[in-house]
Amino acid sequence: YRKMNDGEFPKSISLGDRAVAWVESEVDDWMENILMERKAIDSGS
Template sequence: MKLIRLPKVMDYTGLARSTIYKYIAEGTFPRPVSLGSRASAWVESEVQEWILTRIEERDAQSETV
């Protein structure tokens, strides 16, 4: 298991910091793991799974069109 910090999450997803935290608040993005009082990181596999789910949703939509 690998933990990644916010800049890497932003790089993987192409999302801005504010959008990532908005999606977390909505419950549609993986929550970070607290590493201390001022540090957090995400489980890399959870972020990758979130990306794969977006791709699957896209492909499912294109099949129904």
């Protein structure tokens, strides 16, 4: 939740009092960005 508050992870959507969900495409985009950053670090770019 800290990453959501810091804008580093997609915001959740409330489904009810004790349930949340995320938009799958937003999470997929976030994961792709993390992987690209990791590859750039690993390749020394």
